[in-house]
Amino acid sequence: MTSSPEPVVVVGAGPVGLVTAGLLARRGVASVVLERHREPYVLPRAVHLDGEAVRVLQALGLAEAFGRISRAAPGMRLLDAAQEVLVDFPTGARGADGFAEANLFHQPDLEALLRDHVAGSPLIDLRSGWEVVALHGRGPVVVEARDPDGRDHEFRAAAVLGCDGTDSFVRRHIGAPLRDLHFEERWQVVDLRSRVPLPLWGGVHQLCDPARPATLMHVTGDRYRWEFRLGALGQQTAEQESAETSAALHHLLARWVPPQLRPGVEFIRSAAYIFRARVASRWRDGRILLLGDAAHQTPPFIGQGLGAGLRDAANVSWKLAAVLGGADDALLDSYEAERRAHVTTTTRGAVLIGWALTGGQDRAAAVRRVVTTGLGRVPGLPQLAAGAASPRLGRSRLLARANRPGDPVGRTCPQPQVRLDGSGGTADVRIGQLDSLLGDGWALLTRGGTGGAGLTRANVRHLEVEALSTIAGPDLRTWMRRRALRAMLVRPDRIVAAVNGTALRLAAP
Ligand SMILES: Cc1cc2nc3c(=O)[nH]c(=O)nc-3n(C[C@H](O)[C@H](O)[C@H](O)COP(=O)(O)OP(=O)(O)OC[C@H]3O[C@@H](n4cnc5c(N)ncnc54)[C@H](O)[C@@H]3O)c2cc1C
Numbered sequence: 013m014t015s016s017p018e019p020v021v022v023v024g025a026g027p028v029g030l031v032t033a034g035l036l037a038r039r040g041v042a043s044v045v046l047e048r049h050r051e052p053y054v055l056p057r058a059v060h061l062d063g064e065a066v067r068v069l070q071a072l073g074l075a076e077a078f079g080r081i082s083r084a085a086p087g088m089r090l091l092d093a094a095q096e097v098l099v100d101f102p103t104g105a106r107g108a109d110g111f112a113e114a115n116l117f118h119q120p121d122l123e124a125l126l127r128d129h130v131a132g133s134p135l136i137d138l139r140s141g142w143e144v145v146a147l148h149g150r151g152p153v154v155v156e157a158r159d160p161d162g163r164d165h166e167f168r169a170a171a172v173l174g175c176d177g178t179d180s181f182v183r184r185h186i187g188a189p190l191r192d193l194h195f196e197e198r199w200q201v202v203d204l205r206s207r208v209p210l211p212l213w214g215g216v217h218q219l220c221d222p223a224r225p226a227t228l229m230h231v232t233g234d235r236y237r238w239e240f241r242l243g244a245l246g247q248q249t250a251e252q253e254s255a256e257t258s259a260a261l262h263h264l265l266a267r268w269v270p271p272q273l274r275p276g277v278e279f280i281r282s283a284a285y286i287f288r289a290r291v292a293s294r295w296r297d298g299r300i301l302l303l304g305d306a307a308h309q310t311p312p313f314i315g316q317g318l319g320a321g322l323r324d325a326a327n328v329s330w331k332l333a334a335v336l337g338g339a340d341d342a343l344l345d346s347y348e349a350e351r352r353a354h355v356t357t358t359t360r361g362a363v364l365i366g367w368a369l370t371g372g373q374d375r376a377a378a379v380r381r382v383v384t385t386g387l388g389r390v391p392g393l394p395q396l397a398a399g400a401a402s403p404r405l406g407r408s409r410l411l412a413r414a415n416r417p418g419d420p421v422g423r424t425c426p427q428p429q430v431r432l433d434g435s436g437g438t439a440d441v442r443i444g445q446l447d448s449l450l451g452d453g454w455a456l457l458t459r460g461g462t463g464g465a466g467l468t469r470a471n472v473r474h475l476e477v478e479a480l481s482t483i484a485g486p487d488l489r490t491w492m493r494r495r496a497l498r499a500m501l502v503r504p505d506r507i508v509a510a511v512n513g514t515a516l517r518l519a520a521p
Contacts, residue, residue: 022046024045026176026304027126029173030127031322032325034126034130035325038452041329042136048141048142048143052123055281062109062113063111064323065319066078068322068326071452074126075111081125086103089213093221093223110427110445151298153168155169171336173328174306187294191290191291192288193359196287197366198241199285200284201281201284202238202261212230216228220369225240225369235280242256242257289362295347296344307324308352309359310355311363323355326506346410350405350411354404402423407422418495420508423507425502428446429482430449430480431480432449450506451473452504453471453473455473457502458475458477461476
């Protein structure tokens, strides 16, 4: 890959900025990451990533390291107001993306892992304590930043990626207002550690009490997270609010922390957050793009905020690398078209589930009744709630038209663990997760000798699924046969771009 002589400037070294810089570096693109804080943020926020988001970490070579700091959650459990179990939504220990469908972790552990990774890359220049204060031009872009001693500097950037969080300076600069998806609630977020394991089930508990909806979980090691809803903003005095928080904590302690365990419990943080559902009206202006919380914010009921940011990183990094290597800038149009539709659907799903699980209003209570008494009657809702469903990407010129509901176009290609038997005897046998065989570029998977190899471009790797033996996960031959697929074109971000005839046409020179 030939890279532009100017680096990409990534604004913000949160998890999305770090992952994006890492993915660009894998494609040979140099970046300068400017982060206004001198030290990493130490308080936990995200605690859950789904398997598709872990697959993005896999692309950085960090899946195993993430496995060491996380644990697979068995699913989600709904509790009634008396904190008795209503129903379980289980999640798989190995989902279609090759990882557990629901993974719990401590966000500062993930950020430490990402910082180590970035520190080891000669293509990434991370500068902590540097605040971006102005941008000029649309590409190349001149970035003005203030260093830790208050001196101003200018960088010429091939592109600017605004990974600068909820109050994004970059978003304001490109004049992209946030579109409100009509959800605003105040929740108290409490993190605690316990010397002795607390008597919680291993998954996520949703307390469906209209008077005091709450989410509780064992995160990892000795860490636990409790979140519960507070009264509406501005409706209480500070004293009333403090009394409300103490009463709610007391209620949760009474159920989950027997008196003999209390001396071993340490409260790490208890803070009120406003959970909102908002999506930026525009994600790009020339070579200035928004990613992560800068582009969208979701209530955390299905744990998709950071996961959405990692999907943004996977979606845009290969496209930007291609543009900097000489492809048309129009390739970047597909980023917003694909990701905005996806994140709007998951955010609406989070709002619906939040309503269903926690709402006291008549309609919400009705939805909740449907979920709790008629499991599975709301299509996709249990899977979305448990973290096991991802909608299709929005339409773009990089995706063929999906013709049938089961058509995988716009979704990730399944990732089994496979053995590839080559023709060169035992030395030619390779075992691994599918992505390690697909490489970092485009791939064409064919079934039944469709003969894609002769039709593909030189930069499209061809894999015949009949040559693969499945060790774990979905068997690709069966999976493709059930969907009547003979060929499947997979993009560098593992999204299926086209199937059958369209796959071969798209892959042809
Ligand atoms: C209580 C809570 C629970 C959550 N639970 C989940 C969950 O279970 N699962 C999930 O997926 N998500 C969850 N989230 C959301 C998740 O934490 C965020 O989506 C994620 O941290 C966003 O990452 P980011 O890199 O986009 O932004 P941030 O992590 O906010 O990083 C942005 C960075 O940009 C820097 N910055 C800002 N402006 C400038 C500037 N001008 N110059 C230089 N640097 C700048 C900031 O200092 C910051 O470091 C939760 C959030 C909260 C609050």
